[in-house]
Amino acid sequence: MTNPRSDTIVIVGAGHGGANVAALLRQQGFEGAVVLVGDEPMWPYQRPPLSKDYLKGAMSDDDLLIKPKDFYADQRIDVRFGNAVEAIDTEARTVTLGGGESISYDTLVLATGAAPRQLPVDGADLDGVHYLxxxxxxxxxxxxxxPAARLAIVGGGYVGLEVAASARHLGASAVVLEREARALARVAGADLAAFLVEQHAARGTEIRTSADVVRLDGDDGRVTAVVLGDGSRVECDTVVVGVGAIPRTALAEQAGVACDGGVLVDDHGRTSVDGVYAVGDVTRRPLDHFPGRHRLESIPSAVEQAKQTVAHVLGQPARPHEVPWFWSDQYDLKVKIAGLVGFADRSVVRGDVGSGRFAVFHLSGDAVVAVETVNSAPDFMVAKKLIASSAHVDAARLADPSVPLKELLA
Structure with missing residues (x-):
C-alpha cells in the first residue's frame, strides 16, 4: 500500500515510540518526508535492558539498537540525533533545534518520554549517586x-529490584530502601511483591521498608552513606535512585498542548492541538476496560500508540487497543503483568508460589482486570484474553490448576 502524500512529518523523540512511528510510516507506504529528532547522540535503542543484561555486560551497544543503523538511510528517514528541540510553533508549524535550525512540519508527533524523578535531599548531587x-x-x-561494591538502592520498584539483581550477579552487595510499607507498593499486588522480596533475600539482597531517606553523606565529594529518618545509616560506595519518572511535557506545554500529568491524547494519539500527536511515556491515554486516562511506562504501550497514530495520520482504519502489559526480569524469574492491578478488589493465586511458577489473577467482582505471572507464559497469554473479553469467571475454577484456563474463556 502506497500513500502518495508528500507532506512532512516531524517526530520529536527517538525512543521506542518515536522510532516506531518513523518505521511504521514507511512500512505503511508514506512517501513524504520523515524527520526523526532525538536529543541523545546514540541511535534509537531499547531502554529495558539497561537495568538488566546491558548493566551486566551481556549486551553491546549494537545489541541495544531498535533497528540497525542503516535502516534509517534505507527507509529515507532524516535523522537528527544529538539535537534537542527548543521550541515549537504550532501556528507556523515549525520546530526549532538547539542550534537554531527551523524545520517545518505538516504533522508533528511528540515522543519526548519521561525523566527520572530527582531525590530531594541534601547530598543528592554527590559523585556516585546515579539515576538510570x-x-x-x-x-x-x-x-x-x-565485585564487592556496596550499593544502596533508593526505591523498591521494578527498576530498583532489577538493578539489585544485576548487582548481585556482578558480585556487588545491594540494600534496597523503600519508603512505603512494602516493595512494589504502587505497581504490584501483595502476593507477587512478597514472592519477589523472598527471592531477593535468598540471593543476599537486603530490602528495608518504611525507610525514609533524609540525607546522603559523603567524603571528599563522593557518597559514603544514606541516612534514614530513624537516624540509621547505610554505608555504601554507590547510590542508585529509582523513585519514579516525570513525563517530559515542557515542550508540549510551551506549544499550548493540553497536559495533566502527561500530554493528554485520545485513542488515535491526537492532542488538543490540530496536527500534533503524542505517543509513549509522555502521554496520558484512554484504555479499554479502565475508566479515565492513564500514563503507562511500557514499551508495548508505546508501540501500540505508534500503530494507532500512524493509522490515523494516514487515514487508515483505527487499530484495536491491546490490553496494557509490562515485564520484568530478575535473576531467573520472568515476570509478566497485564491489565491494571489497582482496579481489582480481590486476588486469586493459581499454581504453587513455592515452585516459582504461578499466576496471580486480580478481579473486580467476577471479571479479571489484571494478572501477574512468574515463569508462566501460557497463563499470561490466556489471561490477556480474559481481560480483553471482560469475561466473568468462577474464582474457584480460576484457582484450580486442573481446570484449563482456556475453558474459562468459553
Missing part, C-alpha cells in the same frame, strides 16, 4: 557496579 534512564546513565552506573 538512558544509555549514558547505564555506562556510568556500570563503572561503579563491580
Amino acid at each position: 534512564r538512558n544509555h549514558d546513565d547505564a555506562l556510568r552506573l556500570g563503572a561503579d557496579v563491580v
